[in-house]
Amino acid sequence: MRIGDLSAATGASARSLRYYEDQGLLQSDRGTGGQRHYPAAAVDRVALIRSLLAAGLSTATIRDVLPCVADESIRTPWLADRLTGELRRIESQMADLRRTHDILAGLVETYR
Amino acid sequence: MRIGDLSAATGASARSLRYYEDQGLLQSDRGTGGQRHYPAAAVDRVALIRSLLAAGLSTATIRDVLPCVADESIRTPWLADRLTGELRRIESQMADLRRTHDILAGLVETYR
DNA sequence: CTTGACCCTCACATCGATGTCAAGTCTTAG
C-alpha cells in the first residue's frame, strides 16, 4: 500500500507517517519512483505507535522501545530502567487523571 | 504571603503563578508597591489548578470550571456539557494510558 | 541611608507533533 492508503487505514496524516519514518519508528520500501510502499503489517505498527504517543511517550522513547515489542530477543539492562521510568510516569499521570476525573464527576453530579 | 512564598509552598514557579493570574485562574491583592499578596487559601487553589493542568485541561477550560468548584451556586447548563466533554476526554486518555501501561509492563515482565 | 534579596513588566525562546504551502515528480485511467 502507498502512503495515502496507510493514512486512510490508520487515521494518521501522511505528514505524520513521514515524520514517524524520519524518527525511525516506521520503515518503508521505496519503489522505482521513490514513493513509499508499506506492507499490510504497517497498519498495526502505526496503531501501536499512535497508542504509545497518545500515552505521552516521545518518539525518541518509542524508537528505543519498539524493537523490543517486535523482537523479544532484544533485551538490554538499561532498557528495563527506561521502561520502569516510563511506567512510573504513566502511573503518576493516571493518578492525576483520576483525581481530576473525580473532581469533575463530582461537579457533574450536583447537576442532577 | 508574597509570590516567592507561594511559589515555595506550591512548587509552581513565580513565572507560572503570574501566568495563572494573567489567565484569570488566580487572584492577588497588590500592596502599595504593586507587589502581589496572597491569602493562605491560595496554596490550595494553586494545587487544584496544577492538578487540573496535569490532567490536560487548558487554562481556558480551568477558568470556566474553577468558579464552580469554589462556588456551588454557579451552575450553567452549557457548563455541564463542557464538563462531560472533558470527562470523556479524560476517560479516553486513561484508556490510552492503561493500554500503554500494560504493553510496557508486559515487556518489563519478560526481564525477570 | 544603604544594601541585598525580592519583586515588577515586557519580550523573546523553547519543545514536539502536526499543519500547510510550494514546486516539482510519479502513477494510472482514459
Place this chain on the structure above:
DNA sequence: CTAAGACTTGACATCGATGTGAGGGTCAAG
C-alpha cells in the same frame, strides 16, 4: 500520450505552559 490525482522534499507556522533575561522598582535589616 495526457491530464488528474497522488506522491516527494523542504521550509515555515502553530499551540500552550514555562524558562530566561533585561532593566528597573520595593522592602526590610543593619
